Amino acid sequence: METRRLGASDVKITPVLMGTWQAGKSMWVGVEDAETIKAIRAAFDAGITTVDTAEVYGKGHSEEVVAEALADVRDQVTYATKVFANHLKYDQVFEACEGSLTRLKTDYIDLYQIHWPSGSFKSEVVPIEETMNALNELKEQGKIRAIGVSNFSRAQIEEAMQYGRIDSLQPPYSLFWRQVEKDTVPYCVENNISILAYSSLAQGLLTGKFGRDHKFEEGDNRRDNKLFKGENYDRAQQALDKLRPIAERHQCSLAQLSLAWLIAQPQTNAIAGARNTEQAVGNASSADVDLSTDEIKEIDAIGRLVTDQLDENPVMWDWD
Helix, strand or coil, X not given: CCCEECCCCCCEECCEEEECCHHHCCCCCCCCHHHHHHHHHHHHHCCCCEEECCCCCCCCHHHHHHHHHHXXXXXXXXXXXXXXXXXCCHHHHHHHHHHHHHHHCCCCEEEEEECCCCCHHHCCCCCHHHHHHHHHHHHHHCCEEEEEEECCCHXXXXXXXXXXXXXXXXXXXXXXXXXXXXXXXXXXXXXCCEEEEECCCCCCHHHCCCCCCCCCCCCCHHXXXXXXXXXXXXXXXXXXXXXXXXXXXXXXXXXXXXXHHHHCCCCEEEEEECCCHHHHHHHHHHHHCCCCXXXXXXXXXXXXXXXXXXXXXXXXXXXX
């Protein structure tokens, strides 16, 4: 798989990244370490050499699983991880980074991201200057190679950029969830900030595998996802029906079609999770789906059947 430059850094990423929220197990059901490790390794073997994780995924368990899968090929992979909103004070950033380095069994992190803005989830508000000072120092020490942010608004990115170079933004972004396009994507394009889209398959909705009457188990975070509720879900099913003929034309799955559309967007790369090797290999193959300009426009219009009816809230879940 081709690689792309991450922002203005010298870090190289693949347009499709392996997502590992599910590897932490927390807020997911039916996830087994052995299968996840096989899936991460299968993604690597299929050409996905960039892996995204976070300290908060299963309280570090996801990072440990990533290391289990890839430690022997560390020099061939790009690690992206995140510091959570409750660890953004100067000293806490260093402590969190050391924890991630230990769990990932590495002496450097390619991309270190602020997971959520300060104050999120009732965390203490810390000035972005303080957090950025710590991140800049980690970069000078060689502990991290690039700095990114996740779930930041355009205004929050602009503020962070006053204190150091931001090379990536990780927002929720898919054919069915596109708030980031309004003013943040243009800013990222203008400032050469790579977009790493998470929930790029709308938490599996874009795979087409969930029928109209599907119900998620207790403990599965998708029970709270707005896209799986009421009229949003009905509209999504109608859109999927319209996408199927295009996927058939390309002899690819709905998931591959959706990822191919996403990585064709300006400055955009797609983080896609996988529970097993089949899903991981399928995600990698999406980079080979060649969409014409007209097809990209056609898919775009179908996606708007869902997104035009959503509110302005950028958070995908109805969390209390």
